[in-house]
Amino acid sequence: MRRPWLIVLVVVWALLPWVLGRHHVDLLVFAAIYTIAGLGVGLLLGHCGIVTLAQSVFYAMGAYASAIITVNLKLPASLGFVVGMIASGVIALALGWPVLRLTGFFLAVATLALAMIANALFFEWDWLTGGTVGIGAIPKLGLFGFVLDTPLTFYYFAWVVAAIAMLLVHNLVAGRTGLAMRGMRDSLDAARVLAIDVHGLRVTIFVVCAVLGGVSGSLFAHYTGYVSVASFTIDKAILFLLIPVLGGAASIPGVVVGALFITFVPELLSKLGDFHGIVFGLALIVVVIAAPHGIVGTIRQWRKRALDESTATPGEANK
Amino acid sequence: MLEIGGLDAGYGRLTVLHDVAFRIGDGEIVALVGANGAGKTTLVRALCGLIAPTAGRIIKDAFDVTRVPTHERMRTGIAVVLENRRLWGELTVRENLRLAEVNARQGGKVNFTLADVTRLFPIIAERQSSAVELLSGGEQQMVAIARALLMQPDLLIMDEPSTGLAPKIVKEILGVIRGLRDRGISLLLVEQNVGIASEIADRGYVMALGRIVHEIVPGGWQSFLSDERMVKAYLGD
Amino acid sequence: MTAPALDVRGIGHAFGGLTVLTNVSFEVPAGRIVGLIGPNGSGKSTLFNILNGFLVPQSGSVMMAGNDTRAMSVEARSRVGMVRTFQTPRVFEHLSVQDNIMVGACKLTRSGALSNMLSLPRARRDLALMREVAEAVIERFGLQRLREVPAAKLTSGQRRMLELARAYAGKPQLLLLDEPSSGLNTAEVEALGKWLQTFNDEGMTLLLVSHDMQLMNIASVVNVLYFGEIIASGPMAEMQRNPRVREVYLGM
Amino acid sequence: MARRWMGTPARALAVSAVCALFTTTLFTHTPSHAQQATGEPIKIGAILAITGPGAGLGVPTRNGVLLAEKAVNAAGGVRGRPIKVIIEDDASNPDNARTKANALVHNEKVVGLIGPSQVAQIVAAGAITDPLKLPHIVPAGLSVPVERDRKCVYHVLPPQDLNARALMEYAANAMKIKRVGVLHDSGYGNVVMGALKAISSSYPGIEFVAIEKFEIGATDVTTQAAKVRASNPEAVMVIATSGTPFRAVKQVRIEVPVIAAIGSSSYEYVKAMGESADNVIIPEFLVGEDPLPDQKAFVEMYRKEYNLTPKNFEAAGWDLVQFMVAALKATPADAKPAEICEWLRRPHKGVLADYDFRDADLTGMKLTSFVYSKLIKGQYTRLPFRVSK
């Protein structure tokens, strides 16, 4: 049943940049980059019930790794990706191990503190990161001798990477680990009793999330060709959190919808000038109150309810 | 005093109580007995308004309180000692009682003063400025009853007052409870332990699976307890 | 002579100034059904939490098949075969009945996040195994009709069944059951007793906490906990004749 | 397309109305109708930090840009066609700057780009314009090496080493002192500080006796200021984009002169400095209270429009538009972007300073262009000191 949809989707996706203006292709590239980082945050939020505000740290690490490897060390870009992923993963492991013993609010705030510390260090270690001045002239990515130097080519590349990330996350969620994660989210105690290593699992997913953040950051660095601390502020961490929240944390299409929302809606609202911030804040409030499962989650619920009502036996339908 | 009819209630989609009906007369002590999970606590919560019934009516003194919110319902002369007492552990004994005093029913026929409850439970005077959580279970139960009495109720509902208490304390508390009738207070005693219930209640209802399955008439406790079949249905023995 | 499945030695525990358990000792011999009864608030839940590792006792020790559990986490105890249920069933509300049971079977497999992500043969094999086990358990517990229903929509009786089935899927050697019959009707309790009996016949050791005297009859030994102390132990029939137990517990 | 929600004069009016709220006297402006340009407007893109932390730079620049747009159109536009500056807000975010630049260049097909206001954003937007050789002028100084490789991104404020030299010139030649303490933030301040260190060998008589850094957005830096004070400097340089360090300097009773970098010259920061603004010396370009002869006309026009005194960023905004328009006027209507860009590569006389866009630093500003001012009761006073070559 899903296949025809998928084919239509792929065709639309392939044709889209030819129809849209350059500006919108540009936004779509960012949507792809944000989708990858958002997938990680969505994994934590939707399947483990963990709010992380530290994704900007790993995004930054990916970006800096790519920038330093290619610009300062003049090494191939692929190495930048690998180093970014490994660095993000290792740091996530080291930080996650102690911090993920916390839960709820406290964990969210602890990740926020991590983001603040990292941001201060990005400024401070300007011998490494370039600080405010940043690192420029990051080379364009080359793929089999083909240089990705236009938004159009990068659009295809970034979305293919995003699709691979989605596939991997889908596998993870559908497999043994996914079941264990969702069990843990619903009842920590029951999961522990069933021999699910709750802490180890949380750390593992935190690392997965960080690695996705790293990949996303590397892509960002190569796309814009320039990185500086201005791109890795706390606003970015909040933005990465909003992506799964708005779209629907537990669903992969939800993350894509969230990423599209976050790239296109502020763009549309920016015509309102200073007023757009108010609208954006209110939109967030409305989503949290009225659509707790995000846009995609809420649509699914409606569909399901409609289905339930048409098929269920009387007495079972009403909730 | 209290009349309940056709009450259905539960949590979310889960209906626990089915068509519950009973009444408590003026000055009566009525016991509600039943096994664990029979729905006794759910009934208490419905009577207090902590959960909203999906059907049925709760009439207090000819006044329909089914939809009256808990805090206002308590001013119609109902007071309750909930399961696990639900005191405010960080606050002192005095502070716990003071909150009952300031929120009590005005103009009811019952009038309990702090001195009255201290006479009933001298421990209150002794421990009045210690935090409630530092008290023993029995002492806490006494504070909980005192708090309920200071609400000036003419109907007192008690959910498992004997839970986790030593028999000696239970006896002491039961003695006090029995004496409340003389102050014009009707009592609904919810108990798992039939022995305790039979000691002080005039009448009783037996609850199972969310329904009232048996009524014990005045003087009927002995025959109930000696009826193997009945006890078996209840104790499963 | 094998070591008992569970050997509880001199457990004492207090919360703040409130003593909950004092010097509790008893044994659960391997392959037996042992009961634990006592009035509400007598410390059964605390004891249960200590046994499975949620709480660290302030004194005393718990030996599991001859090994000290002091350094073992909840998960570690479960991995070597100790699974418990909860007084109010803790099912995974957002998961279907089948998925709940599959989570219970997780401990039979080992594949990690990476092999799952890459959907390696190993991960697929594990998932297939879990599904197979879940299928068998569903059949055994007669849950076919509820397979796809989210656990949140189950009645309390069904939740109990699901929790039991989920625990069973992990093939535990020692099952701790906390009030498994509460919320069940008489017929269901009877069925439950039969289940537990069969589990025991298959070699599973059971520790049963319940108020349900009917269910307690399947236990070979019953320990009576009263105010943090074991006041009596022996076969149920004997306990029902024991005057002290009659007084404090049965209230007669 | 009704995408601009207000026409330019209406918008200027709205801005002045908002400003009037703060200055209490309401100013009404009647636009002149003389030789208004007509026809399809020529679109110039502008990306400025209208919101976010960079707004202290972007908003004054916008006012200068809007004034210039209006003046150009009142004077007949370009070849009889009006110009239209499409202003986009990057919210002080480089990612936004990039997408906005793409939108302006590829969707709006602007003939040139103005802004953004801050380093990272400029580099990000430059990555779009430079490959196309689209004329691009920014209201900031060159501070990143990568900008040097871009041949069509011109700057109308001094590069950071020039800013650093301007600070050092005052200490070395006007005050003739040896011991200097520095209090700087970790963003803008850090960049200028780097330049200060790099050029310090040119001023061998001056020693940095204390260099204290604080993070952007800090609300209290008295301890850092106390550390600077403890080193007994003869003057303190404050390099920051907030009023906070100035308040701290005042509070810990640093009584030696304070020299501030141009970044804190806007009235917004002066307001945030409160009383501690007194006696702060700033090497800058435009002292609205006492303009140089060439600047008088602009200052008066600005006052008339907004009833406010302009500062450096307002003048920079004005100059940007004027240079862009000059290039458009001087090149044929069908000129390729590269031709316009190439035309710009020449000396320009601006309100703010004299430029030479042929220079390697893409501004060609000289130390001699700096004027030095001192804040007295919230007013800038021009000092007699100037660097002589």
Next chain:
Amino acid sequence: MFSSLVVQAILSGVTNGVIYALIGMGIAVIYKGSGVINAAQGEFSLIGAVVAVFAMKAAGFSYPIAFIAGAVFGILLGIVVDVVLVRPMVRRKADEDAFLLLTIGIAFAISAGVLFFAGRDYFTLPSIGSDGVAIVFDATIRYHAIWVIVACAAIVAALRFFYRKTSFGLAMMAASIDADGAATTGINVAAMRTATYGMGGLLGALAGLLVAPIVPISYYMGLVLTLKGFCAAMIGGLTNPMGAIVGGIILGLVESLAIVFIASAYKDVVAFSVLLVIMILVPQGILGRRGRKGG
């Protein structure tokens, strides 16, 4: 010379610490009263200060009246947040994370609202007392800062009195400790939660009003204030509003001593690291109380 530097660090640390404490108290009051971490507490301060500034500048009220107007506005804001936004969430039994996201949304909206309606200016209020500084061992502290410390002590005393000695305060505590127990003692639990938010709004506004003469307030500063306030509350123990005072002063001192003994640029790194370590090692905070579990 060095000792005066340490004295200066201590004075600055205490001044900042008291500011953090004021925000932290508001966070702790709301957390204790409703179990929600209010990420918009700093924005409450923002609103309080901005309302007072406009009451003085635009409406021409005197300073004391403007001050009161700011405080009252804070209370109203808190009440509106509870009634309009928190209530529907409580009704659908939203989880912790949802509340956190809700308050983040509120923070966004308020910050953007201040920007839109009041502009990007830095707002200051007149100092209490004089604008000058007191000199202690060659170090300085602003007279206003001394007043802030006094005011903070007074607020602590008033809070203590309110929560322990007045029936209303006791009822608010009772409703938060055990809602069922409170409802059956005739206390309107929902109204008490609204009052809690009003109290949080008041404390937030007071913090803003007291801080504005020291730190010029601008629309974007809410987040910084919230973060530092949360650290203060967390270090002191979230369930004890008085702990925020201790936590705030510890945080302020750690920050300013880090400037003297480590390096000023690492101030935030040190402060947030301390927070992390405390959260992991002493999760209930220094003055917090451990909730009894099990039994």
